[in-house]
Amino acid sequence: METSFVLLASLIVAIGSLATHSEARAFFVFGDSLVDNGNNNYLATTARADSPPYGIDYPTRQPTGRFSNGLNLPDILSEQLGTESPLPYLSPKLKGQNLLVGANFASAGIGILNDTGFQFLNVIRMYRQLQYFEQYQQQVSKLIGPAQTNQLVNQAVVLITVGGNDFVNNYYLVPFSSRSRQFSLPDYILFVLSEYEKLLMRLYELGARRVLVTGTGPMGCVPAELAMRSRTGSCDPELQRAAGLYNPQLNQLLSALNSDIGANVFIAVNTERMNNDFISDPRAYGFVTSKVACCGQGPFNGLGLCTPLSNLCPNRSLYAFWDPFHPSERANRFIVQQIMTGSNLYMNPMNLSSILAMDSWA
Ligand SMILES: *[C@@H]1O[C@H](CO)[C@@H](O)[C@H](O)[C@H]1NC(C)=O
Ligand SMILES: *[C@@H]1O[C@H](CO)[C@@H](O)[C@H](O)[C@H]1NC(C)=O
Numbered sequence: 001m002e003t004s005f006v007l008l009a010s011l012i013v014a015i016g017s018l019a020t021h022s023e024a025r026a027f028f029v030f031g032d033s034l035v036d037n038g039n040n041n042y043l044a045t046t047a048r049a050d051s052p053p054y055g056i057d058y059p060t061r062q063p064t065g066r067f068s069n070g071l072n073l074p075d076i077l078s079e080q081l082g083t084e085s086p087l088p089y090l091s092p093k094l095k096g097q098n099l100l101v102g103a104n105f106a107s108a109g110i111g112i113l114n115d116t117g118f119q120f121l122n123v124i125r126m127y128r129q130l131q132y133f134e135q136y137q138q139q140v141s142k143l144i145g146p147a148q149t150n151q152l153v154n155q156a157v158v159l160i161t162v163g164g165n166d167f168v169n170n171y172y173l174v175p176f177s178s179r180s181r182q183f184s185l186p187d188y189i190l191f192v193l194s195e196y197e198k199l200l201m202r203l204y205e206l207g208a209r210r211v212l213v214t215g216t217g218p219m220g221c222v223p224a225e226l227a228m229r230s231r232t233g234s235c236d237p238e239l240q241r242a243a244g245l246y247n248p249q250l251n252q253l254l255s256a257l258n259s260d261i262g263a264n265v266f267i268a269v270n271t272e273r274m275n276n277d278f279i280s281d282p283r284a285y286g287f288v289t290s291k292v293a294c295c296g297q298g299p300f301n302g303l304g305l306c307t308p309l310s311n312l313c314p315n316r317s318l319y320a321f322w323d324p325f326h327p328s329e330r331a332n333r334f335i336v337q338q339i340m341t342g343s344n345l346y347m348n349p350m351n352l353s354s355i356l357a358m359d360s361w362a
C-alpha cells in the first residue's frame with residue numbers, strides 16, 4: 001500500500017515535469033553585447049568578455065562572454081520563462097535536444113547598420129544573425145520535422161536588442177563621423193529605422209510571432225559617455241537627444257507593423273525609461289551610484305575596457321553599471337521585472353506576463 005502510494009506520487013511528479021517541459025516555450029535572442037552570451041568567444045574580434053573579472057558573480061565564477069558580472073538580460077528572462085538559457089549559436093554544444101530550448105544569435109559590437117561596429121572586425125551582423133536563424137531551423141527540422149519546427153518557432157518568445165551601437169559606435173563614435181556628415185540626426189534616425197523595419201519583417205517571415213523589441217537606454221548617461229563627454233557627471237545632452245528622438249519613433253514603427261500584420265507581434269520594451277528609473281534615483285534601488293562603473297578606469301571608471309588590471313568594486317550589487325557600457329546583474333533584474341509586470345509606460349501594448357497568460361496552446 002505504502003509502496004504503491006510512493007510509486008503513484010513519483011509518477012505524478014514525473015508526468016508533471018514532462019508537462020512543464022512540453023509547455024516551455026523556446027527562446028531566441030538577437031542583437032548586441034547587451035544580450036550576447038558568448039558568440040564572440042568564437043570570433044576574431046576585440047569585442048569580447050572572455051577574461052576576468054567578467055563572470056565574477058556568474059554561477060561558475062568564470063567569464064563566459066556575457067558582458068556582465070553575472071547573469072545578463074536573456075538569462076534572467078529565461079529564469080522567468082522557466083527554461084535553461086539558450087546556448088550561443090556558435091557553441092559546439094548547441095545540438096540535439098539543446099536546440100529545442102532555442103538559441104542566442106547575438107554578437108557584441110553590432111548594430112542595425114552593417115557599417116556599425118566595423119572597428120570590431122569579425123562580428124555577426126544582423127543580416128547574418130537572421131541567416132543563422134534560418135540554418136538553425138533547418139537543423140531542428142532534421143530533428144523533429146518541419147511542421148513541429150514551425151510550431152516551435154511560432155510559439156517562441158523572441159528578444160531583439162540592437163540600435164545603441166548605431167549611435168555610440170557609429171554616428172557619435174568620432175566627431176565628424178561619415179554618417180554624421182551624411183545625415184542630420186533626425187534623418188539618420190529615419191534611415192536606421194527604415195533598415196530596422198526590414199530586419200523585423202524578415203524575422204516575422206522566418207516565423208517569429210512574439211518579439212520583444214528593446215529601445216536604446218539613456219545613452220548619454222552610461223559611464224563611458226560621462227567619461228568622454230561630460231565633465232560634471234551630468235548625462236550628455238546630445239546622446240540623450242538621440243535616445244529621446246529614436247525611442248518614440250521605434251515605438252510608432254512597431255505599432256504600425258502590428259496594425260499591418262493585424263496582430264501584436266512586436267512588443268515595445270521601453271528600456272530608456274526602465275534604465276532612467278535607477279539612473280535618476282539610484283538609492284531608491286539600493287545602488288550607491290549610477291555614474292561610476294564597477295569595473296574600469298579613469299573618470300567614472302568609464303574609459304577603456306574592463307580588464308584584470310581595472311578598478312573593481314567589492315560589491316557588484318551596489319552598482320547600476322558593471323562596466324562602462326553594461327548594467328550589472330542586479331540592474332538587469334530590475335529591467336526584467338518591468339518587462340514581466342510593467343505598465344503600458346514600460347511595455348507596449350502589454351507586458352510579458354500578460355503575453356504568457358494569453359498564449360495558451362493546451
Ligand atoms: C548588409 O550586408 C549584407 C551582405 O553584404 C547585405 O545583403 C545587406 O543588404 C546589407 N544591409 C544593409 C542595411 O546595407
Ligand atoms: C552587497 O550588497 C547587497 C545589496 O545591498 C547586500 O545585500 C549584500 O549583502 C552585499 N554583499 C556583501 C558581500 O557585502
Ligand SMILES: *[C@@H]1O[C@H](CO)[C@@H](O)[C@H](O)[C@H]1NC(C)=O
Nearest residue numbers: 341342343344350351353354
Ligand atoms: C501587466 O500589464 C497589464 C496590462 O497593462 C496590467 O493590467 C497588469 O497589471 C500588468 N502586470 C501584470 C503582472 O500582469
